[in-house]
Amino acid sequence: MPLPFTNDIRTLRFLAGEMTQGDLGDRVGVTRQTIAAIEQGKYSPSLEVAFRIARVFDKPLEAVFQWGDGSN
């Protein structure tokens, strides 16, 4: 089932000097595969990991993750 929210992690990685999924994973404390799954909308991260990702890019949470279509 698709997640009800999207994310801009791929774009933010590119803008952060083409940071790799592995680099981001190392800084967040998860594996490269987990970052890939989050990016593709296949895995819903915990609030802690979501905040850690946002902190890496120095962005607020809603700049990284966006609720999909306004529904519940």
Place this chain on the structure above:
Amino acid sequence: MTFREKTHWVALVVMAVAFGWYFFQLHTALPHGPGNIAASGGLLTAVTIGIILAMSLIIGIIAAVNPRDAHAAADERERSIHWRGTHYAYYPMVLGIWLCIGLIFAGYSTPTLLNTLLAVVVFAEMVRIGVQLYLYRRDA
């Protein structure tokens, strides 16, 4: 593919081969009757040692090839996969235990109970590993 996913593939293949061989021998080569329990025990000991050695060797080689992955702690997604696999394996385990309870009341022999219990444990373990591999692949 993470180190943990690789170890799951190794466990699945090694267990399928080892216990496939065990149950094949059980029905073709082992004596039937009272002597079966000792023979089953001997064969099971050999299979268990074989599984431990094979898995240690193969996983040791995989870890040596990429030690960084091997020493990394499991992250939240991997822990979640582990929990869900164990959750789904619980159901065949419970059904198998009730089957064995039924066999006890039906008066089946000790060797039959031993090997039914073993089959239940092996099946539940295969379900656990299979579900975990499915979840690893689904998210990849």
